[in-house]
Structures are given as structure tokens and as C-alpha cells.
Amino acid sequence: MKKMKLLIILLFICGCTPQQSQPQSQPIPPTPLPENDFLIIGHRGASAYAAGHTLAAYEMAVLMGADYIEIDLQMTKDGKLVALHESVVTLDNAQQAVADVTFDEIQLLSPGKEFDKNHLSYTLPNSLDLRIVDLSKILTYFGDRVNYYIEMKSPRVYPGIEEELLRQLNEHHLLNRDDPIPKVIIQSFSDKSLQEVFALEPSIPLIKLYKFSKKAHLTKKELKDVTKYAAGVGVNVEAVNHKFIDKMHSENLLVHPYTVNDENMMRSLMSFGVNGIFTDRPDVALRVRNDKNSNEIELYP
Numbered sequence: 001m002k003k004m005k006l007l008i009i010l011l012f013i014c015g016c017t018p019q020q021s022q023p024q025s026q027p028i029p030p031t032p033l034p035e036n037d038f039l040i041i042g043h044r045g046a047s048a049y050a051a052g053h054t055l056a057a058y059e060m061a062v063l064m065g066a067d068y069i070e071i072d073l074q075m076t077k078d079g080k081l082v083a084l085h086e087s088v089v090t091l092d093n094a095q096q097a098v099a100d101v102t103f104d105e106i107q108l109l110s111p112g113k114e115f116d117k118n119h120l121s122y123t124l125p126n127s128l129d130l131r132i133v134d135l136s137k138i139l140t141y142f143g144d145r146v147n148y149y150i151e152m153k154s155p156r157v158y159p160g161i162e163e164e165l166l167r168q169l170n171e172h173h174l175l176n177r178d179d180p181i182p183k184v185i186i187q188s189f190s191d192k193s194l195q196e197v198f199a200l201e202p203s204i205p206l207i208k209l210y211k212f213s214k215k216a217h218l219t220k221k222e223l224k225d226v227t228k229y230a231a232g233v234g235v236n237v238e239a240v241n242h243k244f245i246d247k248m249h250s251e252n253l254l255v256h257p258y259t260v261n262d263e264n265m266m267r268s269l270m271s272f273g274v275n276g277i278f279t280d281r282p283d284v285a286l287r288v289r290n291d292k293n294s295n296e297i298e299l300y301p
Helices: 002-016 055-063 135-142 161-171 191-200 220-226 242-250 263-272 282-299
Strands: 039-042 068-075 081-083 088-091 094-097 148-152 184-188 206-210 232-236 254-258 276-279
Touching (some): 039 055, 039 282, 055 068, 068 135, 081 161, 135 161, 242 254
Parallel strands (some): 039 068, 039 276, 148 184, 184 206, 254 276
Antiparallel strands (some): 088 094
């Protein structure tokens, strides 16, 4: 009987002993980008000189000195990730959502047909032969000899686009590498989509895109939220100002304005301290960057 009472007391004591709390894991910080580099991002490739989002435009951007080629991604009905800015295409004189057509149908389009507006000396004579390409072909063609700046367009329209993108990047051995600058950057206007990528693969630097109708500005809450997963912000160039750039830098966020084609604007933005620009003219941006570097060498021999 005494043994039974003793057992009951022990059980009671053990049951009432407070459990030691498990140490909570620390949140994973966003993967940063190099702060001192001024990145030249070929907007849809060198899209001032060749139809955007074609292999020719991307190749030209690389030859012109772009640090990254920018790829907008949509997803076709049969699950192909295609390099395309618009979510709607015109087939058989009717507009159709990319999500409702197959990749073979997309191939009927000629992106070079509309590309004859600027008549620049670099314009390719065979632009009508260019075709829209899928991400897999781009990654196979360029491999790891270029850097990729990828935007997920309208991700809510394409369920699973994040997983498919990461699958292809892994398949081509473009993640978790030790390169001077990250091989891949992913951007989106969708914070939900970026957060999903961050949860799946936190090693990729992420850029949150914004488009402001007035001067660029983020509230304290917006800043707190974006710094949890992003390395920087992409902002329409019309809204960029010195105060905004300084504020982003104080929060360890880099600033990449889009889309900058004017040489004087490039010089102004560099003097403001932006960390890179999206441009249709990588050759112009490279000249501006080289001029700045040369001037700095002369000032500080």
C-alpha cells in the first residue's frame, strides 16, 4: 500500500514538473547582395537592339557587358515557363491568356515583327526569325556563363510557378554556389510569392518590386515586412529620390531602379548611390560605369 502511495506521489510530481521550453530557432536572414557593386541588368536582354526575351537579345546583353540578363516568366497551359513580359498574347487575331495556350502555340508568335521602331545600328536583320523561348532553353544555352535576374510575373495566375522555377535552377546547378556575385536573383511584385521562394530556398537573394505613382516611399510596417526576406527593392525610376535610396540603405536594402536608358539619368543615379539599374542599353550603362570608375581612380591614385 505504501509503495502504491509512493508511486502515485512520484507520478503526480512528474506530471506537475514544468516542461523545459525548447529553444526557438532563429529566423533565417535574407541572403544579401554585394553592396559596392553597380549592377548592369539587361532588361529583357539588350532589348533596345533586339526583340526582348529572345536568345539574340540575351546574347547581345552579355556581349555588351551586362552583369545579369533579366527574364520575365509566364507559365503556359502545358506547364512551360516562358520568357515573356505580357500575360496575354494575340493568336489568330484573338487575345488569349498565356495560361490558356500551349508552348507550341506560343511558338507561332514572332516577337521580332513589332520590333522595328528605333532603327538602331545594332538591330538584327533577321529579327523576324526570332522566337519566344522557354526558361529551360535559356538555361541550357547559357549555362553558368551568365547571371540570371528572374521575375515571376503574376504568380497567383500560375500555381506552382515557384516550385517549377526552383526545380529548373537546381537541375542546372545554379543554386548554392560560391560565385563573386550570386548566379541567380529572383524578383516579383508579389510579396507572397517571394516569401514562398524564401521558405523553399533562402539562399537566393530576393528583390521586392514596387511601382509608385509619386515619390517612392515605404511605411515602417512595409519596411519591417520586406527586410524579413528581401535583399533589396526594384523601383520605377520616375519615383526614385535621394531620400528613398538613403532610407533603403539604412535598412540594408539595395536599390535597383527600372528602366533606365538615358545616359544622364544613369550618371545621376550612380551619384545618388543606387546599386544597379535595369536598362535596355547595357552598352551605354557599361560606358557610364567605366567613366565613373576611371574618374575615381584619377581622384584617388
